[in-house]
Amino acid sequence: MIEEEIGxxxxxxxxxxxxxxSCTGGQVSHRITxxxxxxxxxxxxxxxxANEVKEEILHVARGILEEKGAVSAECAVEMAKGVRKLxxxxxGVATTCIAGPTGGTPDKPVGLVYIALATKDYVYHEKHxxxxxxxxxxxxxxxxxxxxxxxxxxxxxxxxxx
Numbered sequence: 001m002i003e004e005e006i007g008x009x010x011x012x013x014x015x016x017x018x019x020x021x022s023c024t025g026g027q028v029s030h031r032i033t034x035x036x037x038x039x040x041x042x043x044x045x046x047x048x049x050a051n052e053v054k055e056e057i058l059h060v061a062r063g064i065l066e067e068k069g070a071v072s073a074e075c076a077v078e079m080a081k082g083v084r085k086l087x088x089x090x091x092g093v094a095t096t097c098i099a100g101p102t103g104g105t106p107d108k109p110v111g112l113v114y115i116a117l118a119t120k121d122y123v124y125h126e127k128h129x130x131x132x133x134x135x136x137x138x139x140x141x142x143x144x145x146x147x148x149x150x151x152x153x154x155x156x157x158x159x160x161x162x
Contacts, residue, residue: 002146003035009153010041015090017149019045020058020083022070023097023113027142043087048079058082071096071108073125076116080125084118091153092118095145097130099137113141117152124152 010017019029029045032038046057051070054060060078068074076094084092093116100110111130116123128144130137 001035002150003031003038006032006146006150006153007035007038007041009150010091011037013153015153016041016043016088017091017093018043018083018087018089020079020092020094021045021047022049022054022079022095023099024095024138024142024145025049027138028093028095028145031142031146043089046083046086054079054082058086069108071098071112071114073114073116073127076114077118077123077125080116080118081123084120090119091149093145093149094118095141097137097141099134099141101134111137113137113144115141115145115148117149119156122156124148 021028026047032042048054048058051065055062058079059082060075064074064078076096079094080092095115097113098104098108098110104110113128113130116125126148130140132140
C-alpha cells in the first residue's frame with residue numbers, strides 16, 4: 001500500500017509529517033494513520049474547510065483567499081506551509097478542491113484539485129482535474145495527494161544521496 005511506502009520512507013529518513021485538508025475532509029490523514037506505527041512520523045492535521053480556518057489557523061493570507069480563491073495553487077501552498085509550521089513537522093501536505101456537484105465555474109470547474117507539499121526549503125504543488133461525483137473526487141484527490149507525496153519523498157531522497 002502506498003501509505004506503508006510513505007511511512008517507510010518517512011521513518012527511514014527520520015521525517016515528520018502533518019496534513020492540511022479542505023475538500024478531502026481528513027481522508028489523507030485517515031489513510032496515513034491506517035498504518036500501524038504511523039505515530040512515529042505523523043503528528044496531526046487540520047481540516048480547514050472554511051476560509052476562516054485557512055486564514056486564522058493555517059495563516060493563509062486573506063489576499064490570497066480574496067484574489068486567487070481557496071481553490072488555488074497559492075492557497076494549497078500556504079496551507080502546506082502553515083500546517084508544517086503549526087505542528088512543527090518536516091513536511092506539510094495540503095489539499096483543496098471543488099468536489100462538486102456544485103461550486104464549479106468556467107475558470108474553476110468541479111473536480112479542480114490543488115495539492116501542495118512544503119518543507120523548510122522546498123515547495124511543490126500539482127493541479128488535477130477529476131471527473132467523478134463528489135465522493136469519487138474526494139477519494140481521488142486523496143489518492144493524488146498520497147501519490148504526489150510518495151513521488152516527492154523519493155525524488156528528494158535520491159537528490160540528497162548525490
